[in-house]
Amino acid sequence: ETTVTVSPAVLGFNAVAKNLDDIVTVPAGYSVTVMTRLGDPIAAGVATYANDGTDTNFAQRIGDHGDALYWYGLSPTGTRDDNSSVRGLMVQNHENLNVQYLHPNGPTNVSSGPRPAAEAIKEIEAHGVSVTEYRDTGNRTWTWVQDGAFNRRITPNTPNEFHGPVRGSDFLKTVASTDGTAGRGTINNCSNGHTLWGTNLTCEENWAGYFLRSGDDGARTPRELTALRRYGVTSSTGNYAWASAGSDPMFRRWDARASGASALADYRNEPNQFGWVVEIDPYDPTKAPRKRTALGRMGHEGAWPGKLTAGKKFAVYLGDDSRREYFYKFVSATDWDPNDAQATDRLAVGDKYLDNGTLYAAKFNADGTGAWLPLVFGSVPNRPVTGAEPEYVFASQVDILVNARLAADAVGATPMDRPEWTATNNATGEIYLTLTNNNAAGRPLTGTDAANPRHFNDPKGASNQFGNPNGHIIRLRENGDDPAATGFAWDIYLFGADSAEADPNNVNLSGLTADNDFSSPDGLWFSRPQNPAGLVKPLLWIQTDDGAFTDRTNNQMLAALPGTVGDGGAKTITNVGTGGATATQATRVGAAATPATLKRFLVGPKECELTGVDTTPDGRTLFVGIQHPGENGDPTAPSSHWPQSQGGTASGRPRSAIVAITRDDGGVVGL
Ligand code: FEO
Ligand code: CA
Ligand code: CA
Numbered sequence: 001e002t003t004v005t006v007s008p009a010v011l012g013f014n015a016v017a018k019n020l021d022d023i024v025t026v027p028a029g030y031s032v033t034v035m036t037r038l039g040d041p042i043a044a045g046v047a048t049y050a051n052d053g054t055d056t057n058f059a060q061r062i063g064d065h066g067d068a069l070y071w072y073g074l075s076p077t078g079t080r081d082d083n084s085s086v087r088g089l090m091v092q093n094h095e096n097l098n099v100q101y102l103h104p105n106g107p108t109n110v111s112s113g114p115r116p117a118a119e120a121i122k123e124i125e126a127h128g129v130s131v132t133e134y135r136d137t138g139n140r141t142w143t144w145v146q147d148g149a150f151n152r153r154i155t156p157n158t159p160n161e162f163h164g165p166v167r168g169s170d171f172l173k174t175v176a177s178t179d180g181t182a183g184r185g186t187i188n189n190c191s192n193g194h195t196l197w198g199t200n201l202t203c204e205e206n207w208a209g210y211f212l213r214s215g216d217d218g219a220r221t222p223r224e225l226t227a228l229r230r231y232g233v234t235s236s237t238g239n240y241a242w243a244s245a246g247s248d249p250m251f252r253r254w255d256a257r258a259s260g261a262s263a264l265a266d267y268r269n270e271p272n273q274f275g276w277v278v279e280i281d282p283y284d285p286t287k288a289p290r291k292r293t294a295l296g297r298m299g300h301e302g303a304w305p306g307k308l309t310a311g312k313k314f315a316v317y318l319g320d321d322s323r324r325e326y327f328y329k330f331v332s333a334t335d336w337d338p339n340d341a342q343a344t345d346r347l348a349v350g351d352k353y354l355d356n357g358t359l360y361a362a363k364f365n366a367d368g369t370g371a372w373l374p375l376v377f378g379s380v381p382n383r384p385v386t387g388a389e390p391e392y393v394f395a396s397q398v399d400i401l402v403n404a405r406l407a408a409d410a411v412g413a414t415p416m417d418r419p420e421w422t423a424t425n426n427a428t429g430e431i432y433l434t435l436t437n438n439n440a441a442g443r444p445l446t447g448t449d450a451a452n453p454r455h456f457n458d459p460k461g462a463s464n465q466f467g468n469p470n471g472h473i474i475r476l477r478e479n480g481d482d483p484a485a486t487g488f489a490w491d492i493y494l495f496g497a498d499s500a501e502a503d504p505n506n507v508n509l510s511g512l513t514a515d516n517d518f519s520s521p522d523g524l525w526f527s528r529p530q531n532p533a534g535l536v537k538p539l540l541w542i543q544t545d546d547g548a549f550t551d552r553t554n555n556q557m558l559a560a561l562p563g564t565v566g567d568g569g570a571k572t573i574t575n576v577g578t579g580g581a582t583a584t585q586a587t588r589v590g591a592a593a594t595p596a597t598l599k600r601f602l603v604g605p606k607e608c609e610l611t612g613v614d615t616t617p618d619g620r621t622l623f624v625g626i627q628h629p630g631e632n633g634d635p636t637a638p639s640s641h642w643p644q645s646q647g648g649t650a651s652g653r654p655r656s657a658i659v660a661i662t663r664d665d666g667g668v669v670g671l
């Protein structure tokens with residue numbers, strides 16, 4: 001093996017050029033291996049994926065739209081081994097569908113139904129989470145094991161348990177769970193979290209749109225209506241119109257209209273069963289996932305733990321990804337005990353740290369300080385009259401957790417430019433948060449603030465797009481480096497921009513160049529701190545999900561060596577709006593980027609999003625998720641042929657997939 005000395009670390013690769021090619025492009029000296037793809041069988045006896053729309057049984061295949069991923073090591077005898085870099089379990093979220101490619105000629109009546117039951121079953125089962133065994137068969141020659149003993153699919157139909165304060169409450173009682181302690185499945189799983197006791201936190205993001213829920217206002221209380229509208233449970237069909245597919249509860253549950261005599265006679269409470277952080281033990285396929293209600297109900301993007309220190313509180317950082325939603329943290333009531341890291345009942349450890357604590361929402365002040373506002377019954381004021389919504393009076397802590405967005409409104413948290421992933425720099429304890437973008441309605445010229453400071457005209461959108469189309473990355477440091485602190489310092493680490501077109505005075509504020517310009521950051525992850533190769537300064541990996549920069553390049557991934565909060569300083573931005581109107585906004589920015597500290601590592605294939613990143617513990621294999629290549633094509637004219645195209649075959653339907661990236665000399669990726 002190559003010896004690596006990395007203090008201070010440097011980015012040791014040559015930047016990949018922006019491009020529109022239909023392959024994964026990596027730096028010279030690196031290789032790409034396509035791993036599990038949409039539809040690949042992960043149980044014995046399941047047929048190879050035909051990829052022509054005829055395949056069935058997605059409950060035993062890799063799902064669609066692979067999103068966040070994480071490696072869970074296995075020893076040679078198949079037990080948990082956090083240090084293994086040659087055998088492990090890949091746990092991957094399956095967020096959504098390229099539905100056009102799942103059926104021979106595309107879906108039938110997908111917008112409003114009636115849906116054929118067989119099509120709906122396939123689409124439901126293609127969501128959720130997969131666990132698949134991966135193996136290095138020698139010198140980073142990677143393969144995956146179809147009949148691995150831990151292989152598992154968790155779908156929207158998989159039984160789960162509710163834990164924490166909301167368990168057993170009236171909010172969760174449905175036809176299928178009359179005591180409100182259990183439910184079925186998880187959906188729209190976006191980003192994730194990894195716990196040091198060896199479990200996975202999968203996060204339910206855009207769940208609201210799957211429900212048909214309109215036309216029943218007369219049967220709902222004003223309180224219910226305010227909550228349903230605040231969370232967007234307002235569709236007249238539901239995504240993919242699954243409720244139209246038949247009388248089986250697997251379909252009927254997606255019709256959340258109040259139609260019966262009581263909440264136990266229909267599925268009106270089914271939307272309350274979603275919007276949670278869900279803990280999975282990948283090492284025990286017999287254990288049902290546990291929904292952790294103490295972490296609140298929202299459009300959970302991710303749930304990344306802060307740095308763990310013995311005797312200090314356990315904290316988890318939570319983004320709620322919609323325009324003008326909030327950034328949250330959960331602080332456990334329990335101090336971290338390192339002895340719990342190797343406990344054998346891992347979900348019981350989850351019960352200890354994740355079922356009892358305090359949820360906070362973030363308020364960012366203009367002077368570079370911030371406050372965590374507790375969402376605690378008794379201290380949260382009523383949510384005042386808001387637009388057409390009446391005052392909302394919280395009834396209990398359970399009500400606050402189920403309706404965390406309403407509580408964050410009430411305490412005056414800062415509405416953000418779409419909070420996506422969080423990441424923890426374990427060298428400093430600092431927390432990073434991607435804010436992917438916002439439009440003029442969400443961030444008008446006179447509606448900027450210090451933490452969301454930009455509004456300008458991006459001339460490259462399909463129509464001119466004002467607002468913050470390129471996004472930014474904010475970071476914070478807890479006061480006293482205490483995860484339980486109620487105050488923090490913050491600055492803006494990076495601003496997205498097109499270096500060729502953007503004015504350095506009001507758009508390209510981080511000094512980006514052709515080697516590192518990007519837009520709409522989303523996935524975000526710091527390299528593993530326990531890297532045995534000696535990586536002492538963590539690498540930050542940044543993934544994009546962009547609509548404003550795709551004239552120039554497919555989505556991309558960058559590597560970075562960030563500094564610390566406060567390494568830049570105060571700055572005043574001159575924003576530009578319609579007709580050349582201007583307004584200034586003071587903010588706090590990090591040091592400008594340089595190609596030595598920020599560099600493009602990878603460009604994905606056509607119409608994909610980069611999402612999902614981890615390495616083996618030795619840092620020598622990087623796993624990356626390629627989500628929805630060819631998302632705008634159709635079955636007769638796919639707009640991407642990836643991953644077939646990675647091997648030179650420009651035909652066939654595109655498939656989301658994981659790639660394993662290695663350095664040809666066997667070194668640590670990125671250095
Ligand atoms: Fe699923 Fe906010 O990305
Ligand atoms: Ca995302
Ligand atoms: Ca996104």
Ligand code: CA
Pocket residue numbers: 545609627628
């Ligand atoms: Ca996506």
